Amino acid sequence: MHVVLTGATGLIGSAVVPHLVEQGHRVTALVRSEEAAAKAQASGATPAVIDFDSATAIAEAFRPGDAVIHLAAAGDDAEAFDRRVAEAAVGALGGTGKPYVHTGGVWVYGSGDDLTEATPYDAPAITAWRLGVIESLEAEDLALTVLHPGIVYGDGGAGIPQILAGQPRTGDGKLTTLGSGVQHWTTIHVDDLAALYAAVVTSGTGQGAVLGVSGTNPTVAELSAVLAGDAGVEAEDPSATESRLGSGFAEALLLDQQATGAKARGIGGWTPTKPSLAEELSRS
Template sequence: MHVLLTGATGYIGSSVLSALLSRGHDVTAVVRGDDKAAAVRERGATGVVADLMDRDEAVRLMRAANGVIHLASDPDDAEGFDRAVAEAAVDALSGTDTPYVHTGGCWVYGAGDAIEETDPYDPPALTAWRPGVIALLEAADVPVTVVHPGIVHGGGKGLVPMTTEGAKDDAGRIRLVGDGSQHWTTIHVDDLADLYVAVLEAGSGFADVLGVSGQNPTFAEIAAATGAETLPEEPAATRERLGDAFAEAMLLDQQASGDKARAIGGWAPKRPGLLEELRAQASGTNR
């Protein structure tokens, strides 16, 4: 399959690129500069430097593909960029059988101890713009799947090291996010990449799909698994440290099983869970 991939040099996108290539797909990766184009070419993909905010160019690239996975983001205009790509997908793919896989996020569902895809959205302010973009896609005649990743881990990157290693006080204790009792949905980056490919290869739109492993540790458990001492924090102090919008999202108490994902193309998480990964790292550090 000829797959158009955005975000191929990012944390998740890099793993998705590897998964696609390992399955024998022909990948065109849309990137922002010549250096990134060279990087994806070295890995076996075709690198194309293009501006996805250019509707005509985005539509042309999508129409030339047999499947599209969108993972790119713009930190300066997250909503505007995501909406522009979604609108291009509607223009390019409406009335076709070309699968389009968009990226959402588990936070869009708000708090819940058994979150399912059919639950109503209840996003924090940080991601309150996402439902509008998703509604645009799901109202169109496009075979769309919106993958909602949980907290992604693996490879020493992502939100976990930022909120553990990056949150230590002068005594080396990890400042918890609040009291740390909130659960986080989790998934290994390579398992998430496999899910994107499974959804694409299945060929039809699945609407919302939670990209989670079914392991939902508390933040206190996550911090403790690193082997460091922890320091509970009042929610007000967390908001002051992280900012109101980010703290609101980080304090969400979320649990989900990922059962719908497991019904797509035989997908199942295979890599170590987050706590297992962190404990292994701590053990290796301490030897």
């Protein structure tokens, strides 16, 4: 299979590309610069530098693929960028039956102790923009999967979990949690997530919404305790978290989410096998 992919050099893409290549698939990595092209090529992909400001250019790059995975993000331009990519996907893949995998995020479901793909969206402000993009894709004739990763970890400690280790210490050395710490996080190792992307795209069809989670949902206090060691942890007032990290980001980090990822386990025999986030943090 020829898979065209954006975001090949990011945390997730850097795991997805070699996973697909090892399975014998041909991967074209769409990138913004020659520097990114070199990184993508080193991971086994064939790089193509394109103009991501043009939906037409993106569509032309998508068209030769048997399937497309969109993983790239664009900082302050996130919504406009995602809308351009969605427009390109519709133009290049609409009506063809070729699988298109769009990346969302589990935060769009809000808090819940048993989240599934059927749970109504309740996105915090920082990710609410995703809903319009998803709705626009769902309205088209696409073999669509919207994969919603949980908190991604792995690859030497990269990703959101590193924020926990950077939390302030109290005068007696205790590590403060993010907010009260009672909130659960859905989690997924980046290598397990890469395997899920591969299972989805090679299924040859659209899977609809898919929660990319391992089924292990630790509390933030539990994770912080691993990092704190003998010093222990102390809850932080949520207002202090918001003041330091910004209200939008803090609102998302303070969501209390749990999910089993049952649907994902029904796709191509996918099963998470990597160490839990707590185990990963204990080795750091």
